[in-house]
Amino acid sequence: MTKPKLEFWFEFASTYSYLSAMRLPAAASNAGVEVHWRPFLLGPIFAVQGWDTSPFNIYAAKGRYMWRDLARRADRLGLTVEKPDPFPQNGILAARVAQIALERPEGIDFCQTIYRAQFSKGLNISDPSVVAACADAVGLPDGVIEAAQSDTNKLALRQTTDEATRRGLFGAPSFLVGDELFWGDDRLEDALDWAVRHAQ
Template structure:
C-alpha cells in the first residue's frame, strides 16, 4: 500500500482542514498516512515568511478557511486563538505521540479542542482535556515532551520537511513529490494512487 507523508504544525490554521479531512480521503484512496508534525516557524523564517505581520493576508486566511470548511463539511465556529503554542509544547507532545504510535488520535483531539472548544494549544487546559481520554498521563507526557528526545525529533522532522522543499503547512509528500496546502490534498492522493494526469500522460 502506498504511503503519504503528512507534514503539519500544531497552530497552523490551514492544517486544521487537512487534519479533519485526510483520514476519509486516505481510506477512499487506499493510501496509508504517516503523520509528521514539524516546526513550520523555522522554515517560514528561513524563507522570510512572516504571516503574523501580514494583516490583510491573515484576514483573508480565516475567511478562506471558513469557506473551505463549509465546502468540505468540516466544522467551523470561527477563528481560533492564534498565534498559539509559543513554547511548542503541543508540537513536542506530537513528537511523543508519533514515537508511541498515537499521533493521529492526539492530533485530531488537539485540533478539535483548539478550533471547536477554544482551548489554547500547548496550555495545561489543552493537555488536561486531550490526553486523559487517550489513556495518557498528563504530567508523564509533559515530562517526555520536555526531554531531549522530543526536542531532537522535532528538529529532525523539521530538517526532513526542509529537505523536501517544504516552506509552509500543511504539506504532503509522496515518492519525493511535494504538494503544499489543503487545496492540494486530493491531488497528492491522486499522485499516491498513480492517477495524477501527469503520471498517466502517454510518453512521447
Template sequence: MKQVTFWYDFASTYSYLAALRVEEVASRHDVEVIWQPFLLGPIFGAQGWTDSPFNIYEAKGKYMWRDMARLAEEQGLLFKRPETFPQNSLLAGRIACLGKGEGWGADFTRAVYTAQFGEGRGISAPEDLAPLLTGLGLDPADVLARATSPDGKLALRHGTDAAIAAGVFGAPSFTTEDGELFWGSDRLEQAVAWAATHGG
C-alpha cells in the same frame, strides 16, 4: 501499501481542514498516511518572517479567516477563531511526535486542531493539552514528561529537519514516495491520488 506523508504544524489553520479529512481521503485510495509534525518557525525565519504571514500581510490574514470559516462549514467542521494567533505549537508538536511512535499521534492531532480552531481554545500550555491526553486514555504527566525529555525534543527537531530536506515551506504539505511535494489543504486529494498511482 502506498504512503503519503502529511506534514503539519499546530499553528497552521489550514492544517486543521487537512487533518480532519486526510484519513478518509487516503482510505478511499488505499493509501497509508504518515502523520509528521514539524515546526514552521525555523522555515519562516529563514524567509525573514518572525510572525505568521497572515499577521504580516493584513489583507491576506483577514481573507484567510473568512476562507477558513467557509471551508470548515463546507467540510462540516466546527470553526471558532482563537483569540491568539498563531499559538506556540512547540509542546503540542513534541507530544504529537511521541504519539506518532506509539499509535495515538493522529488522534491527538485531530483533538488539538479541533480544540484550537473548532472551539477557539488555547493549545500552548501543558494545562491546555492535559485534558486532550486524558480524553485519549493517556496519563498527561507521563506523556508531558516524555515529550519534553531530550529524546522528545529531538524527535520534533528531526521532523523539522526532514521537512526542510523534503522542500516543505508551508503547512499543510504532503509528499509522496516518488518525491512529489504538494502544499495546502486544497492539494490533499491530488496528493493522495498521486501517491496511489506513482512510485512506492
C-alpha cells in the same frame, strides 16, 4: 503491489492543517493510501524568510481572506472555526506530545483533538493544561507530557523540522509522495491521487 504511501507534514498552528487533519484519515482510507503523520515547526522555516509571525498576520488582506475561506471550507466539512487568541499559537509542546502519540493507536485522535481545541473552541494550545486535557481525552498514558519534554524527544522534533527544510517544505499542510511535494489543504486529493498512480 506495494501499498501507496504519503507523508502528511503538519503544524499545529496552521489553520489549513486543521482541515486536512480532520478529513485525511477517511480520504486516505477510501483511496487505499497509507499515511505517515509528521508534526514539525514552521517558526524556524519562516525565520529564514525573515518572518517572525504568520504571513497571514504580516499581510492583512491575505489574513482576512484566509479566515473567511477557512470558515467556508470548514462549514462544508461540518466543522466550526473560532479564531484563537493569540494567533498563531505556540504548538511546540503539542508537537512534542504528538511525536510520542503517533507511535500509538491514539495518535491521530490526539492530533485531531488538539486541532479542535484550538480552532473549534479557541483554546490556547501553548497551555500545558490544555495539551494534557487533550491527551487525557484520547486515553494517552500518564506521564506523556513529561516524556514529551525529554531531551531526546526535543531533539527529535528539531531533527524533523530540519528534515522538512532540507526537503523543501515552506508551509503547512504539506504532502510528500517520495520527493513530490503538494502544498495546501486543497492539494490533498491531488497528493492521494499521485500516491495511487505512482505506487512502486
